[in-house]
Amino acid sequence: MREDGLDPVIHAPVRLRLMVTLATLPEGDNLSFTRLQELIGLTPGNLITHLRKLEDAGYVQTNKTGSGVNALTTVALTRDGRTALERYTAVLRQLLDTAELAQPQARIHPAPGTDGAGSHASNNHGGTRRRADQGNG
Amino acid sequence: MNQGSGMADDAGASVAAGMDAQGAAVIMQEAGGQARHELTINRPVIFVSWALVYLLGYGVVWLSVRGQRPFHAPEGWALALLALLALLALGVTARVTDRAASGVGGVSQLRRRIYWLSLAVGLLGVYVMQPALRYVGASHGVISVFTASSPLLVAGVVLAAGTAAWLNWCAFGLGVWLIAVAAFSGFAGPAGVWAVDALAVGVPFLVMAGITLARGRS
Numbered sequence: 001m002r003e004d005g006l007d008p009v010i011h012a013p014v015r016l017r018l019m020v021t022l023a024t025l026p027e028g029d030n031l032s033f034t035r036l037q038e039l040i041g042l043t044p045g046n047l048i049t050h051l052r053k054l055e056d057a058g059y060v061q062t063n064k065t066g067s068g069v070n071a072l073t074t075v076a077l078t079r080d081g082r083t084a085l086e087r088y089t090a091v092l093r094q095l096l097d098t099a100e101l102a103q104p105q106a107r108i109h110p111a112p113g114t115d116g117a118g119s120h121a122s123n124n125h126g127g128t129r130r131r132a133d134q135g136n137g
Numbered sequence: 138m139n140q141g142s143g144m145a146d147d148a149g150a151s152v153a154a155g156m157d158a159q160g161a162a163v164i165m166q167e168a169g170g171q172a173r174h175e176l177t178i179n180r181p182v183i184f185v186s187w188a189l190v191y192l193l194g195y196g197v198v199w200l201s202v203r204g205q206r207p208f209h210a211p212e213g214w215a216l217a218l219l220a221l222l223a224l225l226a227l228g229v230t231a232r233v234t235d236r237a238a239s240g241v242g243g244v245s246q247l248r249r250r251i252y253w254l255s256l257a258v259g260l261l262g263v264y265v266m267q268p269a270l271r272y273v274g275a276s277h278g279v280i281s282v283f284t285a286s287s288p289l290l291v292a293g294v295v296l297a298a299g300t301a302a303w304l305n306w307c308a309f310g311l312g313v314w315l316i317a318v319a320a321f322s323g324f325a326g327p328a329g330v331w332a333v334d335a336l337a338v339g340v341p342f343l344v345m346a347g348i349t350l351a352r353g354r355s
Contacts, residue, residue: 006161013156017168024172028244035240039175074242089165095158 005091007084009057014042014050019085022060022077030063030076051075059084178237181353184346186226192339194219195285199331202281208327209277211284248302252295259291278327285330289338290319307348314341 010019021039025031031039037047054060059081063074077085156164198219201212238249266287270280297312315338322333 004158006158011156011161013160013164016156016161016164020165020168021172024169024176025241025243026245029241029246030243032240032242038240039172076243092158092161092165096162099158 004095006095007088007091009053009059010084010088012050014040014046015054018050018054019059019077019081019088022075023082023085025077027079027082030074033062033073033075036075054081057081057084176237176241177353179233181346181350182233183226183230184342184349186229188339188342188346190219190222190226190339191335191342194222195331195335195339198285199328199335202328202331205328208281211281211331248299252299252302255299256292256295259295260288263287263291281327282323282330285334286319286322289315289322289334293317293319307345311341311345 010016017040018036021036022031033044033047037044040047042050051060051062055062058078061076061078063076065072065074198211198215201215202208202210234249238246267280267284270283275283293312293315295312296315297309300306300309300312318334318337322330322337325333
């Protein structure tokens, strides 16, 4: 686990997108490899690499059926994966909340050598926290 | 992120890994929104297409029978138009469903198959019963009421029962409404039944399209 509490297996742009995409399906559903590839926009090789990492962590399950032209690979989020994503979302929400609270204090007591504006203008953590809530639907 | 707070340190650690907390939240929102958009069936389109079947198709059949004294039967061209509209709506429904459900397997796929199979078998039963009614000497009026309302009864029962799988009270309410319309519209008579069904089904379908669209946007 990382210092900030975010699961390092999930905390990578592509794997995070994979997890969130698979989490939109109801429990018990799966997605074909080709449809997942379409949705994420990755090459098959890249997708396999990231899926393998998630599979090694027990977060996704892949299943191959048929052979040759009829071969079908499906991917599904496991119960552990769903729990891990919920935990990830909760930690992320907490980090964004803390950042939101920290910002007004920083404006009152600016760090030496800064004018107190810092990165405030470019960050909107309130909106981002809402995004994190919506993402894990 | 550089104000010296504990959070700043945490977030800084995340930035070092190539993605900060804010970036992760943005990715989650975008990926979730895109997946929901791509994998959710566009129900408003389905509701509107079936609303047109009832408002136009049933409406035209009613126009073809409303002046008949004594009542004999809907005009062939009106029934042909109704069948054509129903086929078009069926095509739209299949296309919209296929677009969202393509590549999705598992429990939802199985539920969908059972749902459509139940509907197809129910409608087949209804259309087999029609000649049977004629065969036993049912009047034109009875056959007209049966033709107009029995598909609604089947659709209503399948929809209401199907919501046991989807746990959707709104769809359950619509199913019960279809059953009620099928049960009571016959009292409007062999000609009036077409007008009552057209309005009592077409308008709620348009309302459902609006509600579903508004829910999707909120």
